[in-house]
Amino acid sequence: MDHRLIEAVLAGQRRAVAKAISLVEDNGAEAQAVLAALFPHTGRAHIVGVTGPPGSGKSTLVNALALHFRRMDPPRTVGIVAVDPTSPFSGGAILGDRIRMRDLSGDRGIFIRSMASRGNLGGLAWATADAVKVLDAAGYDLVIVETVGAGQAEVDIARTAHTTVVVEVPGLGDDIQAIKAGILEIADVFAVNKADQEGADHAVMALQMMLDLSGGGGQRAVMHHGRLMAAATAPEGEEGGWQPPICKTVATRRAGIAGLAEAILAHRAYLEETGGLALRERERAAAELETIIQQESLRRVLARTGPDRLAALIGRIVRRELDPYAAAQELLFG
Amino acid sequence: MDHRLIEAVLAGQRRAVAKAISLVEDNGAEAQAVLAALFPHTGRAHIVGVTGPPGSGKSTLVNALALHFRRMDPPRTVGIVAVDPTSPFSGGAILGDRIRMRDLSGDRGIFIRSMASRGNLGGLAWATADAVKVLDAAGYDLVIVETVGAGQAEVDIARTAHTTVVVEVPGLGDDIQAIKAGILEIADVFAVNKADQEGADHAVMALQMMLDLSGGGGQRAVMHHGRLMAAATAPEGEEGGWQPPICKTVATRRAGIAGLAEAILAHRAYLEETGGLALRERERAAAELETIIQQESLRRVLARTGPDRLAALIGRIVRRELDPYAAAQELLFG
Numbered sequence: 293m294d295h296r297l298i299e300a301v302l303a304g305q306r307r308a309v310a311k312a313i314s315l316v317e318d319n320g321a322e323a324q325a326v327l328a329a330l331f332p333h334t335g336r337a338h339i340v341g342v343t344g345p346p347g348s349g350k351s352t353l354v355n356a357l358a359l360h361f362r363r364m365d366p367p368r369t370v371g372i373v374a375v376d377p378t379s380p381f382s383g384g385a386i387l388g389d390r391i392r393m394r395d396l397s398g399d400r401g402i403f404i405r406s407m408a409s410r411g412n413l414g415g416l417a418w419a420t421a422d423a424v425k426v427l428d429a430a431g432y433d434l435v436i437v438e439t440v441g442a443g444q445a446e447v448d449i450a451r452t453a454h455t456t457v458v459v460e461v462p463g464l465g466d467d468i469q470a471i472k473a474g475i476l477e478i479a480d481v482f483a484v485n486k487a488d489q490e491g492a493d494h495a496v497m498a499l500q501m502m503l504d505l506s507g508g509g510g511q512r513a514v515m516h517h518g519r520l521m522a523a524a525t526a527p528e529g530e531e532g533g534w535q536p537p538i539c540k541t542v543a544t545r546r547a548g549i550a551g552l553a554e555a556i557l558a559h560r561a562y563l564e565e566t567g568g569l570a571l572r573e574r575e576r577a578a579a580e581l582e583t584i585i586q587q588e589s590l591r592r593v594l595a596r597t598g599p600d601r602l603a604a605l606i607g608r609i610v611r612r613e614l615d616p617y618a619a620a621q622e623l624l625f626g
Numbered sequence: 627m628d629h630r631l632i633e634a635v636l637a638g639q640r641r642a643v644a645k646a647i648s649l650v651e652d653n654g655a656e657a658q659a660v661l662a663a664l665f666p667h668t669g670r671a672h673i674v675g676v677t678g679p680p681g682s683g684k685s686t687l688v689n690a691l692a693l694h695f696r697r698m699d700p701p702r703t704v705g706i707v708a709v710d711p712t713s714p715f716s717g718g719a720i721l722g723d724r725i726r727m728r729d730l731s732g733d734r735g736i737f738i739r740s741m742a743s744r745g746n747l748g749g750l751a752w753a754t755a756d757a758v759k760v761l762d763a764a765g766y767d768l769v770i771v772e773t774v775g776a777g778q779a780e781v782d783i784a785r786t787a788h789t790t791v792v793v794e795v796p797g798l799g800d801d802i803q804a805i806k807a808g809i810l811e812i813a814d815v816f817a818v819n820k821a822d823q824e825g826a827d828h829a830v831m832a833l834q835m836m837l838d839l840s841g842g843g844g845q846r847a848v849m850h851h852g853r854l855m856a857a858a859t860a861p862e863g864e865e866g867g868w869q870p871p872i873c874k875t876v877a878t879r880r881a882g883i884a885g886l887a888e889a890i891l892a893h894r895a896y897l898e899e900t901g902g903l904a905l906r907e908r909e910r911a912a913a914e915l916e917t918i919i920q921q922e923s924l925r926r927v928l929a930r931t932g933p934d935r936l937a938a939l940i941g942r943i944v945r946r947e948l949d950p951y952a953a954a955q956e957l958l959f960g
Contacts, residue, residue, distance in 0.1 A: 593923070
């Protein structure tokens with residue numbers, strides 16, 4: 293392992309940070325050693341997840357947030373990991389980087405990295421969590437993870453983040469009610485972006501009503517749904533007192549950004565005061581451990597099973613001679 | 627195991643089908659036995675994935691499609707699995723069922739089941755694939771899997787389905803371009819729903835342009851991105867000749883549904899003629915086997931590690947005394 297790389301990352305050198313993220317993204321032999329060396333230096337950054345549907349203006353909002361944090365007193369440094377799971381094969385992530393650079397380039401206190409999925413969520417969630425660790429170890433005060441969300445991506449980001457911001461826009465369709473129900477449990481802060489458009493007040497009201505119906509907030513579930521978390525930790529404390537604020541923003545005009553930033557910092561303070569932070573740290577560790585165990589187990593099964601035998605087993609499944617559960621048993625025990 | 631249940635499912639009895647799906651959803655001891663017994667009788671249904679952003683009218687479109695397939699000559703029976711990953715804890719799925727029932731109830735040739743995530747994608751993808759198997763074994767000609775998509779859910783549905791329909795709506799936001807790039811590789815058929823709204827022709831044109839730019843179709847990637855698939859199978863044939871058709875629909879008025887249904891059946895015929903069907907069956911088997919190996923490995927690790935030891939390990943990770951990779955190694959080898 294390159295000890296100079298580790299030292300340079302810990303000193304916050306941008307090129308070293310970029311190189312380290314590339315290493316963990318490629319997940320090669322060096323990645324684990326680098327992460328192991330950086331890991332003791334993590335745990336200081338506040339990790340913010342920002343998620344919302346396509347077209348909600350998340351990227352612009354994250355840019356505006358980052359600029360705001362830079363200008364606060366004291367100024368915060370910001371690392372951004374933009375996860376682009378919708379573009380598994382294309383250069384979309386790189387394009388995104390270029391667009392962002394126009395706004396944020398030149399500020400040494402901001403670091404942006406886009407990550408595209410390579411076709412498998414486990415891999416992406418893993419690489420994202422590792423990139424967050426690199427930025428955390430490099431000393432960024434805030435690390436913002438931005439992801440296009442509907443569905444599982446949102447649950448994953450809530451597992452990774454200390455504070456999850458759910459971005460909504462006015463005038464979404466009729467299945468919004470069903471969606472909100474799930475969103476309530478991951479949102480710590482709501483941003484209704486494009487709030488200058490028709491229907492913004494309605495969207496705020498609808499969110500507020502959902503929050504009221506659900507018992508006035510504090511419904512953010514502890515994410516111990518993974519088997520490992522369920523086995524290893526009982527819920528130690530509830531976060532009953534937090535009311536997810538709803539912030540109206542117009543990211544393109546940088547309106548409402550200060551309020552959103554305050555809401556994020558207030559949530560951080562709340563977590564620290566109530567012990568909720570420790571609970572979320574345990575959740576994050578459990579979720580990550582679970583992912584690593586699954587990936588590593590699969591790697592080991594593949595390493596000891598040759599491609600011919602795998603191809604033969606898959607052939608038997610396709611011909612319905614062997615069911616997939618039985619095939620898995622054969623691979624695990626055979 | 628209840629052999630009468632198996633026989634009743636194979637005879638297509640609705641209550642037995644519902645019970646079997648509940649069994650596989652709960653993933654209890656009986657589930658694997660039931661699936662193993664049903665598995666040899668699967669492989670006849672055509673599996674259609676329908677995915678699209680929130681508010682695109684997917685559910686209405688799927689309802690309209692199902693009604694159309696019922697009225698075709700010959701009439702097709704249709705099983706619907708509505709996956710609701712955004713609503714992990716709530717009753718959203720049940721509400722959805724009730725709304726649907728109004729349209730489709732009374733038709734014995736349609737079976738609808740909503741499935742909500744319980745906080746973990748592996749679990750949901752698994753349960754969905756198993757529910758599809760039950761409906762397949764019960765003799766439904768078509769099984770439609772509907773999911774709110776942006777991101778990973780779409781890739782997963784493409785892995786499960788023979789034919790993936792991507793639903794778009796006019797006038798989505800500015801990150802649509804980036805999204806399309808990923809969508810191109812999973813879409814076999816496009817539906818531009820709400821095509822009576824402004825911007826429908828523009829949306830069709832934009833999709834057509836993306837298709838043309840990407841080389842005129844046939845870009846649907848073989849989904850062998852999972853490690854197991856990559857290890858077990860080389861791409862055996864390309865599906866170079868399929869041009870994903872773009873269908874304009876207005877699901878609420880049941881307009882354009884016949885064309886969409888034809889496109890789905892044409893894609894099935896194409897897959898059968900070119901050997902693409904066999905390739906997709908291998909992909910599906912590999913993806914499923916991979917998931918089962920991961921889940922089963924995790925289950926075994928947990929079974930032999932007590933909750934106290936797990937909690938202690940997680941504590942050491944949180945205190946940064948042990949990195950998650952090292953912790954995983956300890957659990958796997960210790």
